[in-house]
Amino acid sequence: MDLNREGGARRPEPPRSGEPLFACENISLDLGGREILRDISLSVGRGEVLGIIGPNGAGKTSLFEVLSGRMPPKSGRVLFKGRDVTRLALHERSRLGIGRTYQTPVVPEELTVGETLKAARQAYRPFLTRHHAEWGAELVRFHIDEERPTANLDTLDRRKLLLACLLMRRPPLILMDEPAAGLINSEVDEFDDLIRVLSKEMNVAIIIVEHRIELLDTIADRVMVMDAGEVISEGDLARVLADPKVHAAYFENVEEGTLEETQSHAA
Numbered sequence: 138m139d140l141n142r143e144g145g146a147r148r149p150e151p152p153r154s155g156e157p158l159f160a161c162e163n164i165s166l167d168l169g170g171r172e173i174l175r176d177i178s179l180s181v182g183r184g185e186v187l188g189i190i191g192p193n194g195a196g197k198t199s200l201f202e203v204l205s206g207r208m209p210p211k212s213g214r215v216l217f218k219g220r221d222v223t224r225l226a227l228h229e230r231s232r233l234g235i236g237r238t239y240q241t242p243v244v245p246e247e248l249t250v251g252e253t254l255k256a257a258r259q260a261y262r263p264f265l266t267r268h269h270a271e272w273g274a275e276l277v278r279f280h281i282d283e284e285r286p287t288a289n290l291d292t293l294d295r296r297k298l299l300l301a302c303l304l305m306r307r308p309p310l311i312l313m314d315e316p317a318a319g320l321i322n323s324e325v326d327e328f329d330d331l332i333r334v335l336s337k338e339m340n341v342a343i344i345i346v347e348h349r350i351e352l353l354d355t356i357a358d359r360v361m362v363m364d365a366g367e368v369i370s371e372g373d374l375a376r377v378l379a380d381p382k383v384h385a386a387y388f389e390n391v392e393e394g395t396l397e398e399t400q401s402h403a404a
């Protein structure tokens with residue numbers, strides 16, 4: 138694919154040194170009377186991939202809810218291009234260029250593929266053209282069968298269709314919550330390649346939550362580990378995997394052996 142060809146809503150912007158594209162500072166969140174996130178800070182620059190890992194219930198998805206605007210934090214700030222977006226709703230952040238994908242690829246099952254792409258084009262102001270939609274679909278290698286009901290798509294194609302709808306806007310930042318969930322290994326490799334193209338060739342910043350830690354070895358520039366609502370370690374993958382705090386968190390929460398398998402991949 139010719140990535141320099143015009144496509145999408147925005148042209149990629151060059152990296153600016155100094156200021157991160159996206160950051161959160163000291164985020165805390167309570168739900169149902171419980172503290173779910175405590176004092177979380179992170180930042181990501183253009184073209185950078187930050188991986189977030191942590192045992193079940195660590196608070197990864199809750200953090201995405203706050204970063205994307207679905208849940209207001211109890212305290213702390215979310216910053217995009219230096220602007221405080223903490224009070225902006227999901228759709229307002231989305232319009233600014235903060236894209237998000239979800240663990241479960243929910244497509245509008247009453248629509249066809251063509252109708253879904255059209256709805257995505259018309260959700261943008263000014264409306265995007267068919268060219269933008271075709272460009273997004275081509276990027277994720279999704280074949281557009283206009284008349285096909287989205288209800289008939291398998292998990293991979295559902296993920297691709299939703300990503301095409303997102304990518305046609307050319308968001309400078311994408312929050313990806315377990316994009317490989319439900320995919321087989323060869324399909325996961327395809328997503329790996331896509332993430333590399335988006336980040337390293339198109340300069341998109343990506344924050345990715347991933348359970349399969351070994352996947353982050355090939356795509357993440359940095360990794361942040363969460364446990365019980367807190368950041369317990371961060372840095373390159375090999376470094377965090379050698380961190381005793383990470384060992385403790387995993388051995389208390391996941392099956393024995395998982396971390397060793399992961400470390401052998403990362404070595």
Ligand SMILES: Nc1ncnc2c1ncn2[C@@H]1O[C@H](COP(=O)(O)OP(=O)(O)OP(=O)(O)O)[C@@H](O)[C@H]1O
Binds near residue numbers: 168173200
């Ligand atoms: N709406 C809610 N009300 C109350 N508690 C919630 C709510 N949503 C999540 N939680 C709790 O917050 C904690 C963090 O959940 P979260 O889904 O963010 O973790 P996670 O790291 O994404 O887990 P997983 O890897 O299993 O997806 C869990 O204890 C969960 O039960």
